[in-house]
Amino acid sequence: MSQTIGGGAAPAGLYVHVPFCLRKCNYCDFVSLPIGRAGAAGLVRPYFAAVRREADRRAPELAGRAIEGVYFGGGTPTTIEPRELAGLLEHLSARYAVEPRAEVTVEANPGTVDAARLGDLRAAGFNRLSLGAQAFQDRLLARLGRAHDAAAIKAAVAAARAAGFTDLNLDLIYGLPGQTADDWRATLRAAVALEPEHLAAYALKVEPGTPFHRDQAAGRLDLPGEDAEAAMYEDAREAMAVAGYEHYELSNWARPGSRSRHNLLYWRNRDYAGLGAAAWSHLGARRRGNVGDVAGYIHLVEAGADPVGEAEELDPRRAAGEAAFLALRLIEGLSLAEFAAEHGRSLEDLFPGAIGRATASGLAAREGDRLRLTGRGLLLANQVFQEFVD
Amino acid sequence: MPNDRPVPQDHLRNFCIIAHIDHGKSTLADRILEVTGAIAAREMQDQVLDQMDLERERGITIKATAVNLTYHARDGQAYVLNLIDTPGHVDFSYEVSRSLAACEGALLVVDATQGIEAQTLANAYLAMEHDLVLVPVINKIDLPSADVERVKGQIKDVLGLDPAEAIAVSAKAGRGIDEVLEAVVKRIPPPAGGREAPLQALIFDSHYDSYKGAISYVRVFNGSVRKGLRMKMMSTGKDFEVSEVGVFRPAMTQVDELPTGHVGYIAAGVKNVADTRVGDTITTADRPAAAPLPGYRKATPMVYCGLYPVEPTDYEPLREALEKLQLNDAALVYEPETSAALGFGFRGGFLGLLHMEIVQERLEREYGLDLVTTAPNVVYRVIMTDGTVRMIDNPVDMPTPDRLVEIQEPYVKASLITPTDYLGPLMDLCRERRGVFVTMEYIDTARVELTYELPLGEIMFDFFDQLKSRSRGYASLDYDFLAYRSGDLVRMDLLINEEPVDALSVILHRDKALVRARALTEKLKEVIPRHLFEIPVQAAIGRTIIARETVKAMRKDVLAKCYGGDVTRKRKLLEKQKEGKKRMKRVGQVDLPQEAFMAVLKIE
Numbered sequence: 001m002s003q004t005i006g007g008g009a010a011p012a013g014l015y016v017h018v019p020f021c022l023r024k025c026n027y028c029d030f031v032s033l034p035i036g037r038a039g040a041a042g043l044v045r046p047y048f049a050a051v052r053r054e055a056d057r058r059a060p061e062l063a064g065r066a067i068e069g070v071y072f073g074g075g076t077p078t079t080i081e082p083r084e085l086a087g088l089l090e091h092l093s094a095r096y097a098v099e100p101r102a103e104v105t106v107e108a109n110p111g112t113v114d115a116a117r118l119g120d121l122r123a124a125g126f127n128r129l130s131l132g133a134q135a136f137q138d139r140l141l142a143r144l145g146r147a148h149d150a151a152a153i154k155a156a157v158a159a160a161r162a163a164g165f166t167d168l169n170l171d172l173i174y175g176l177p178g179q180t181a182d183d184w185r186a187t188l189r190a191a192v193a194l195e196p197e198h199l200a201a202y203a204l205k206v207e208p209g210t211p212f213h214r215d216q217a218a219g220r221l222d223l224p225g226e227d228a229e230a231a232m233y234e235d236a237r238e239a240m241a242v243a244g245y246e247h248y249e250l251s252n253w254a255r256p257g258s259r260s261r262h263n264l265l266y267w268r269n270r271d272y273a274g275l276g277a278a279a280w281s282h283l284g285a286r287r288r289g290n291v292g293d294v295a296g297y298i299h300l301v302e303a304g305a306d307p308v309g310e311a312e313e314l315d316p317r318r319a320a321g322e323a324a325f326l327a328l329r330l331i332e333g334l335s336l337a338e339f340a341a342e343h344g345r346s347l348e349d350l351f352p353g354a355i356g357r358a359t360a361s362g363l364a365a366r367e368g369d370r371l372r373l374t375g376r377g378l379l380l381a382n383q384v385f386q387e388f389v390d
Numbered sequence: 391m392p393n394d395r396p397v398p399q400d401h402l403r404n405f406c407i408i409a410h411i412d413h414g415k416s417t418l419a420d421r422i423l424e425v426t427g428a429i430a431a432r433e434m435q436d437q438v439l440d441q442m443d444l445e446r447e448r449g450i451t452i453k454a455t456a457v458n459l460t461y462h463a464r465d466g467q468a469y470v471l472n473l474i475d476t477p478g479h480v481d482f483s484y485e486v487s488r489s490l491a492a493c494e495g496a497l498l499v500v501d502a503t504q505g506i507e508a509q510t511l512a513n514a515y516l517a518m519e520h521d522l523v524l525v526p527v528i529n530k531i532d533l534p535s536a537d538v539e540r541v542k543g544q545i546k547d548v549l550g551l552d553p554a555e556a557i558a559v560s561a562k563a564g565r566g567i568d569e570v571l572e573a574v575v576k577r578i579p580p581p582a583g584g585r586e587a588p589l590q591a592l593i594f595d596s597h598y599d600s601y602k603g604a605i606s607y608v609r610v611f612n613g614s615v616r617k618g619l620r621m622k623m624m625s626t627g628k629d630f631e632v633s634e635v636g637v638f639r640p641a642m643t644q645v646d647e648l649p650t651g652h653v654g655y656i657a658a659g660v661k662n663v664a665d666t667r668v669g670d671t672i673t674t675a676d677r678p679a680a681a682p683l684p685g686y687r688k689a690t691p692m693v694y695c696g697l698y699p700v701e702p703t704d705y706e707p708l709r710e711a712l713e714k715l716q717l718n719d720a721a722l723v724y725e726p727e728t729s730a731a732l733g734f735g736f737r738g739g740f741l742g743l744l745h746m747e748i749v750q751e752r753l754e755r756e757y758g759l760d761l762v763t764t765a766p767n768v769v770y771r772v773i774m775t776d777g778t779v780r781m782i783d784n785p786v787d788m789p790t791p792d793r794l795v796e797i798q799e800p801y802v803k804a805s806l807i808t809p810t811d812y813l814g815p816l817m818d819l820c821r822e823r824r825g826v827f828v829t830m831e832y833i834d835t836a837r838v839e840l841t842y843e844l845p846l847g848e849i850m851f852d853f854f855d856q857l858k859s860r861s862r863g864y865a866s867l868d869y870d871f872l873a874y875r876s877g878d879l880v881r882m883d884l885l886i887n888e889e890p891v892d893a894l895s896v897i898l899h900r901d902k903a904l905v906r907a908r909a910l911t912e913k914l915k916e917v918i919p920r921h922l923f924e925i926p927v928q929a930a931i932g933r934t935i936i937a938r939e940t941v942k943a944m945r946k947d948v949l950a951k952c953y954g955g956d957v958t959r960k961r962k963l964l965e966k967q968k969e970g971k972k973r974m975k976r977v978g979q980v981d982l983p984q985e986a987f988m989a990v991l992k993i994e
Contacts, residue, residue, distance in 0.1 A: 202951045226920070230945035251951060266957075280956060287958050312958060322957055325964070361922055381948040383922065386968040389961055 011068035013265040013272035014096060016051060016088065017279040018077040019294050020044060022112060026145035026215075027173075029207035031278035031292045032075040043294055048084050050301035051276050052091045057306070059095040061273055061283055067098040069262025069272075071105045072126075078108040082117050086124030092275075093125070103128055103167070103261040110156040111148035118163035128167040128260070129160050130198075136190040137183050140176050145211065150190070157194045167258060169198035174236065175229040176204055177212070177221050184232045185239070192243040197258035201236045202251050203229055230379050237378075250329045250378060267330050269323040277307075285314045316343065317390075320350050325385035328364070333372025347371070354387035397470045399651045400580045404609065405525075406474040406489055408517060409499035410507035410866060414529040418499055418561040418570070419457075419475060425567050426459040426471070428639060455595070456492075456607055456653050458637035463575045471574060472637075472653035474594070474609075476513075482741060483870060484689060485721075487516055488594040488669050491685055492609035492653060495523035495578030497570065498549075502528045502536035502558070506544045506833055508807045508866035514549055524549075525573045526556040532563050540834065548833050581611075581651030588679040589613030589621070589672065591648075591656070596666040598717035602634065604660035605642075607653075608672060611683060614649040615656055620675040624682040628665055629675040630658035663720045689721040691739025692800065692846060692871065693746055694783040696727060696764035696893055697753070698735030700973055700984070704759055705734050711757035712736060715749060722749060727784070731893045731977045732762055732987075737784060740766075743850060762975055764893045765990040768847045771798040771874045785895040788881045791932070797897075798874040799845050803828070806840040806857070808865035813838055815860040823848035824877075824899060843872060847897070851991060882907060882936075884914070885928040889978045896990055903929075906990075907937035913989040918982060920944035925980055 020040065021032045033040040070092065077085060085106065092098065105128040106121055118129070135141055136150045148156075153170075160168055170191050174184050191199060206212045206221065215221040224232070237247060245253035249267060252260065265272055266282075274281045277297035280289045291297050291309035300307040314322065320343040327334035340346040348355055355371060358364035363377035363384050377384055409415040459471040476489040490496065496517045500510055517524055526545050528538050542553035557573060559566030583590075595607040608615075615621070615635050622629040636644040637654040648654045660666055668689065671682035699708050712724050723739040740746040746766055753759050770782040773795040782788050788797070804825070808816050813830075817840065820827070825842040832838055844853075849869065857865050882903055884894035898906055907929035914927045918941045925941040949960050974981035 203946070203948070205951075226944075226946050227942070233946065250948060280958070282957065289956075289958070310958075318961075322961055325961075326957065363922070379946045379948055380922065380944060382964060382967060383944075383947055385949075385964050386971075389964045389968060 010065075010270055011099075011265070012062050012065040012270060013069040013071065013262050014062075014067055014092060014098070015262075015272055015274040015279055015281075016070070016072045016092070017274065017276035017290075018072055018074040018080060018085075018107075019047070019277050020079045021074060021076040022079055022109070022147045023145065026143070026211040027204055027206070029210050030075065031294070033294055035079050043298065044080060044084070046298045046302075047276075047294060048080075048088055050298045050307075051088060053301050054275050054307060055092055055095050058273060058275070061281075062096060062271065065097060065271065067096050067102055069103045069105070069260075069265055070098060071107075071262045073105075073107050075107075076109045076112055076132075077106050078112040078117065078121075082120035082124065085121060085126075089125055105130055105169075105260070105262060107132065108156070109146075109148060110152035113156050113159055115159040115162040118159050118165065122164045127165070128169070129165045130169040130171065131156055131160070131196075133170040133191060134173045135176065135179070135183070136187045137179075140179055140183060143178055144173070144176065153190075154194065157196070167198070168196040169200060169260070170194065170196045172199065172201045172236075173204050174201060174232040175224055177215075177223055179224055179232075181228065181231060181235070185235055188236060188239040192239065192245070197255045198260060199240060199245055199253045200251050201233070201240075201253075203233070233379055237375075247331050249331065250373075250381060264330075267326045269326050278309075285316075285319055287312045287314065317350060319343070320345070320347075321388040321390070324351070324388040328371070328373055328381065328384060331372065331378075333370045335369050336371060337369050351388055358384045358387055396645075396647060396649050396652060397468070399583075399585075399649070401467060401469050402472070402580050402651045403469060403495070403574050403578050404472045404474065404493045404581060404651070404653055405495045405497060405574055405578050406476050406493045407497045407499055408476060408486075408490075408510075408513035409529075410501070410504070410509040410513075413499050413501040413504065413507070413510070414561045415499050416475075418497070418527065418529065418559070418567075419473060421561050421564055421567045422471075422473060422571065423457060423459065423640070424564075425571065426461050428457060428459050455640070456638050457640045458643075458654065459639075461571050461575065464572060465575075469575050471571075472609075474653065482745070483512070483516075484687065484741075485595065485668060486513065487520070487685065488592070490517055490520045490522060491683070492592055492594045493520075493522055494581055495525060495574065497527050497574070498524050499527045499529050500541050500545070502530045502538050502541055503533050505537075505541050505837065506548055506807070508805050508839075508868040511548065511807070511839065512805065512868040512870075523578050524551060525570070525577055526551055526553075527566075527570060528556050528558045529561050531558045532560040532565065544834055544837075548839075583610075583612045583650040585612075585614060585650045587612035587650075588677050589615060589619075589674045590679045590683055591615060591672040592683050593666055593668055593670045593672065595668060596663050596720065598663050599657070602657040602659070604663045604666045604717070606656045606658075606660075606666040606672065608648070608656055609653045610648050610650055612650055612679065613674070614647055614652075615672075616647045621656070621658060621672050622675040622678055623665060623667075624671040624673055624679070625667060625686055626665065626670075630660055630665075632656055632658050663717050667720055689741065691721070691723050691741060691769070691783075693740045693742055693766045693768060693850065694737055695740075695746060695766040696729060696732065696735055696762075696784070697724070697738050697750070698729065698732040698762045698764075698893075698975075700760035700762055700975070702733055707757065708736065708753070708759055708761070711753050711759060712738070714757075715752060719749070721745065729764075729786075729893045731891045731982075732764075732975055735762075739783065743854075760973070762893075762984050762987050764987050765896060766850055767897060768800050768845075768850070770879070770897060771800075772796075773798070782897075785881055785897045786892045788895075788897060791880075796876045797879040798876045799847055799879060801843050801872045801875050802846050802849065802869040803872045804842045804844045804849070804867060804869040806842070806865055806867055807833065808838060808840065808861050809836055810838050812861035812865060813840070816840065816857065816865055819853070819856055819860055820844065823853060844869070845875075845877065845899075846871070880931050883930050884910065885926070885930060885935075886914070886918070886982070887925045887978055887980050888928075890930075891977050891982075893987055894990070903931060904936055910990055911937045911939040914986055915939040915941050917985045917989055918980065921980060923979070 019031045023034045104126050106126045107130045109132045133153045138149045240253040277294045278292040288311040290307045297307045407415045456474045461469050476486045545551050546553045557569045590612040591608040591610045593606045619632045634657040635648045669686040673679040716722050721741050724736045727737040772780045820842045825844045828841040878900045880900050883890045911927045924943045927939045928935045929937040
């Protein structure tokens, strides 16, 4: 495989999409089948077989590349029997050069895990667990359509610790319908009290096709609004800092030494292969996404075809623009020298005036070689990112 | 094959169909075309006479047309009928009046379920003024809610016509069409006029043909027209050589001659439709008529608005599109205009709001232009301190109060016909719009005609929608220019981020300024997106700020989650956001969406 951008020797990642869950949340627009739905359970085995086969076929894409991060996302991967997940991980380890100390994450939802199941996963080589906590108020969890309550989050964390997971992430969402500032502060307190190594806080985005989108269209979604959401983000930054978490990406915080190495690959615009339905890959100048339909994905792979749904060959300017806005997601920002070395042209040369405008607006700051978002810029990142697209 | 030898004058009938909108005028015309074999049923595209897509979509006739038909009457004789279609909207009343002038009679179509409406009356009165013989036709008699007797009563009481002469038809079902044609032959007189007299031909419409030039649609009152004749336009004195004469069957069909009484078209290599003005009289250059036919008047635009391209590079294409539209629409006027806010564009003048909307739609649809249009306004008459009079068609040109004695605005005489149930709400509406009550007359026990004198400027702010909503769609409206009257009018400016935006200035009555200022600033606050800084939105009269709202600074705009999965999607979202910004108009530091310029119409 040719590597035009990112360098042939640079570390790479593997993403596996597990498109099964207990039930669909009201905000979710990811590709995922509730396992209880007619026909869904019967797709699990063929699906995992198909992912193995896709890995066999596509492994040469990352031949000789050290895999620094493996990530099983969903859906809710832990809806699936641990041995199925373990088997797939083993299969991948035989096809790809997964580093002995690679970060291997599995996503899980409270209510789908216990100490025994988590123990099996830990023993199989998964060393990082990402739990979808989202909120700590049962009424908000119900409104989100989550299949668990607040007590289940605490139980899941305890089970993870008992199973030997020492690298734990909690996902939180703010800007929920009916959520008050106090609710959010309580959620932040409850989350840091569980002492995870890593925390992510995302703003709710109402996506087309979701129940929330329909509610919004009908005027039945009481979102807190832009100003309240901004305040929630500020609250998160403050609470995390007080609790000793480092803010390292727009929505991500970590204890020193616990930043997600896999996710950093994304933001540093490194290469990764995505396997499974709806999984995206970034390989050199090429971005490709697999078909989203689970049965269709299985069918294509079984027929010996590449399950690619869409693909884009990035021209150098577009690739550079993407690299720029991804890097600016990191709190440390973008190294102008590294950027120029990687893309053969300086950022200023490619996007004349962009740096000047971004800094003049107070949304970005330049410190020596680095361009990064300011405190206000973190909330208005798109205004800066827009400078790097056409 | 049609015989091109002209029929004798006494076997000729020129008539039109007049009706309130949706009462079935075009359907009746279609049936008449079908019955006389002008067009085979299978070739019929519904409503042949309404040729433009827009006309068909809106169910209205914008351009008049004339069709030449041969009818074999029950007396065994063949008659040539010229059916002249008339525009169905109040904006085009002058075109209606010219079409009527070309006829000896009119079919007055009344919907059997609706009865007489405002435009039925307006058109009937207009026809009577032209001494036309009216043949009442009661349409849609097949509908369950048809009430023919009630409509007959209205025809007698309101119009003073003999109800026994009304013909009951269903144009849709094709019932009664023969009776209508017999009545045309028997009741409508043949045209008068002398073949040996000097030529007088009335232009009642025109269109532009890219090969033949401007084509005049004419009715010959005296003399006759042939190919090769040197013709002269009596309003301008310009002369042209006739290159072709013909009739519409309904396609343009060349004939040798258009003699006295006939209706058809004249092509003469006229480069500009402005030289074939509706209402003008054509005569011959070598033996001109002593006087033109009466009633010519230049079409006067009543409503103006700014037309600006969203992309500055579309300025030339916009100019070319306007030029082309004007070829077919002599009533459209425009001139270049520069706005500090919107850049280079044009100020367009229109007969009315509908005419304006039609032009805007055609520019966007047929010419693919993205436009920002400013709120329409009427033409004000300003008496200056030095005694001179100025006509102001753009609020920004309004002189400062110290330089003028008074501002006058156009008033119309408006006729509203409504079921009595909605009398109260409609009288309230007219009062709110500074209307002066004139009369109220009962059409029958359940319907009333209200007459008001209303400022035209007030009708432009969603009057028609209000009329419809307050009467559940039952009331109808017709109006005609009355006079200029002085009023306590002021210019209100809008300031966005402390800068006046010329394209948002409006002229309004002082008593309404405060309420409208509040509504307008609130609306602008809604439609202006948040920026990185706070934006004050103010309304001012002179230097006095009378209302203020604030568009708060943007606090949050971020793609919270960005996993590897969908960088492409995120990038596309950013591209879309950026594109959205580009489509706005930047005024100072502020990006204004197109809706902002129409906000004034969307309030209340």
